[in-house]
Amino acid sequence: MRLVSAAVAAIEAEGLRRTYKTATRVIRRKSLEIEAVRGIDFQVLEGELFGLLGPNGAGKTTTIKMLITLLIPTAGSARVLGLDVVEQAHEVRKRIGYVFGGERGVYERLSGYDNLRYFAELYGVPAHEQRRRIEELLEVVGLKGREHERAEGYSRGMKQRLHVARGLLHDPEVIFLDEPTIGLDPVGARDVRATIASLTEAGKTVLLTTHYMFEADALCDRIAVISQGRIVAEGTPTELKRGVAEGTVVEVEVFGGAHGALERIRVLGGVSSVAIEEREQAQVLVVQTAPGLELTQAILGCLDGSDVGRISQREPTLEDAYVALVTE
Amino acid sequence: MSSLRFVAVSWLLQFKMIMRSPFDGFGNVIYPLFFATVAFFVFQAGSSPRTLVYASLGAAVMGMWSSVSTSAGSAMQRERWWGTLELLVAAPRHFALVLLPATLGLATVGIYNLVATLLWGRLLFGIDLKIEHPLLFALSIVGTVLSFGGLGFLFAVSFVRFRAAWVLGNFFEYPVWLICGFLVPLALLPGWVHPIAWVLAPTWGMNAIRESALGGTPLPDLLLCLGLGAAYVAFGVLVTDRVLRAARERGSLSLT
Numbered sequence: 001m002r003l004v005s006a007a008v009a010a011i012e013a014e015g016l017r018r019t020y021k022t023a024t025r026v027i028r029r030k031s032l033e034i035e036a037v038r039g040i041d042f043q044v045l046e047g048e049l050f051g052l053l054g055p056n057g058a059g060k061t062t063t064i065k066m067l068i069t070l071l072i073p074t075a076g077s078a079r080v081l082g083l084d085v086v087e088q089a090h091e092v093r094k095r096i097g098y099v100f101g102g103e104r105g106v107y108e109r110l111s112g113y114d115n116l117r118y119f120a121e122l123y124g125v126p127a128h129e130q131r132r133r134i135e136e137l138l139e140v141v142g143l144k145g146r147e148h149e150r151a152e153g154y155s156r157g158m159k160q161r162l163h164v165a166r167g168l169l170h171d172p173e174v175i176f177l178d179e180p181t182i183g184l185d186p187v188g189a190r191d192v193r194a195t196i197a198s199l200t201e202a203g204k205t206v207l208l209t210t211h212y213m214f215e216a217d218a219l220c221d222r223i224a225v226i227s228q229g230r231i232v233a234e235g236t237p238t239e240l241k242r243g244v245a246e247g248t249v250v251e252v253e254v255f256g257g258a259h260g261a262l263e264r265i266r267v268l269g270g271v272s273s274v275a276i277e278e279r280e281q282a283q284v285l286v287v288q289t290a291p292g293l294e295l296t297q298a299i300l301g302c303l304d305g306s307d308v309g310r311i312s313q314r315e316p317t318l319e320d321a322y323v324a325l326v327t328e
Numbered sequence: 329m330s331s332l333r334f335v336a337v338s339w340l341l342q343f344k345m346i347m348r349s350p351f352d353g354f355g356n357v358i359y360p361l362f363f364a365t366v367a368f369f370v371f372q373a374g375s376s377p378r379t380l381v382y383a384s385l386g387a388a389v390m391g392m393w394s395s396v397s398t399s400a401g402s403a404m405q406r407e408r409w410w411g412t413l414e415l416l417v418a419a420p421r422h423f424a425l426v427l428l429p430a431t432l433g434l435a436t437v438g439i440y441n442l443v444a445t446l447l448w449g450r451l452l453f454g455i456d457l458k459i460e461h462p463l464l465f466a467l468s469i470v471g472t473v474l475s476f477g478g479l480g481f482l483f484a485v486s487f488v489r490f491r492a493a494w495v496l497g498n499f500f501e502y503p504v505w506l507i508c509g510f511l512v513p514l515a516l517l518p519g520w521v522h523p524i525a526w527v528l529a530p531t532w533g534m535n536a537i538r539e540s541a542l543g544g545t546p547l548p549d550l551l552l553c554l555g556l557g558a559a560y561v562a563f564g565v566l567v568t569d570r571v572l573r574a575a576r577e578r579g580s581l582s583l584t
Binding site for chain 2: 018020021065068069070071072090093094096098100102104105106107108109110114117118119121122123124126127150166
């Protein structure tokens, strides 16, 4: 078990808000305000691996971009290592690394080595240290031997590993990882997760955003669940699981009509949450119920007229806790 | 020292990226041919060898300017498409220092355009270029490249804020050919155009190149060209922080 420094916050967010202005229609344009982040507060302690977990569109990337000085908050404040992210942006940038998932963010016409060389210069890595640092990181991320090939020929996993190397070039104290395993195959994702786990072993503070529950569960010391721009739960993985340890999950396979039954099931007494999973030809209703209640017949009653397949009951998992939190 | 090294290394890497693009490479071979042909046919009636040299040099600088104006804005768009613009902004280097090598790289490609246009003129149309002051000619070309880089830098700064503004690079391409005297002497244009031409560094760069080739006094023009180029860079640096803050407030850095 990793020990974290007591009570020293590396990242602090207070009442953080971010609103975007956009417009609809071409003629008689109407302006709209979209609240992507609606007032969030959290702290990440030094040496901690903190997860920001939420579905697509929850506000994870917007939050991380405010912390790494790419977006100015509409309201609220944030500090990284005690430095304000708006007024002391330059000082913050010297001390942080930023890695995001996906294939963008590399210069494809340059080799992996030249990409790292450019970013080493950009981040002010001293000239006499650059070669050693680049070679070391290429070894760590497993790109040794491929570094002189153009990045356009790299697989998605290789580009992601190049990202990770780029984010660590200047040996930052705090590292922000925005969905770093998205789109990777299981082996590639496992390698990236192993690298992430090693960062806190080396004393770094890491903030990780992800929508993979198992990834947050496996890696993070603490997790904040974010949904529709607000933090809906925060705690260690154990604490979050304890929230759903009681109760039952009923899964019902339905062929058509699941969406129509959703609201009828949600209002049944004893139902904590209900969600629909799409699985090939069928939809699966996942219904969390309070402990001690048998609601299978009542649920089937709401599906009158629909073709029903398999029905099962099981213990709730951390993923169920997450689904319940983000669909409330 | 570290900043100078950064500019040098990123200039080199930006130049490498530009030269590796197959379409850019194809264009860089073909466009100088177009410019040389235009110059030849427009000035053929003049028949004086001096007129043809005048036109050939103008065509060459046209190519150099086109390389910078159209690419400076699209350079910022490319950074957006590649997803690298945010990484550049999030880095601790001053953003102006990050932009300048990119525009200098483009202007360096412009030197190739200039040389290629002159060579095409020699090979296809027999335009014999005798340079009266070779050293000043070389310095004038370098000075014009640097000032084009400075003007391209000013364009690129504004394109960070306004993501559709890259089309302005294309918009400014042809007017500069005319206003700055690449194709026709400034004296032939209406009087109200002259003050506009005077504040554009390409006007003085073009004059310096012609004066040094045809046996005039290029030094004052060269100094004016460099001075204006430095002024563009200074202004660009001053507004960079403001432009970036506006882009961060609007959230437009990641939008393509």
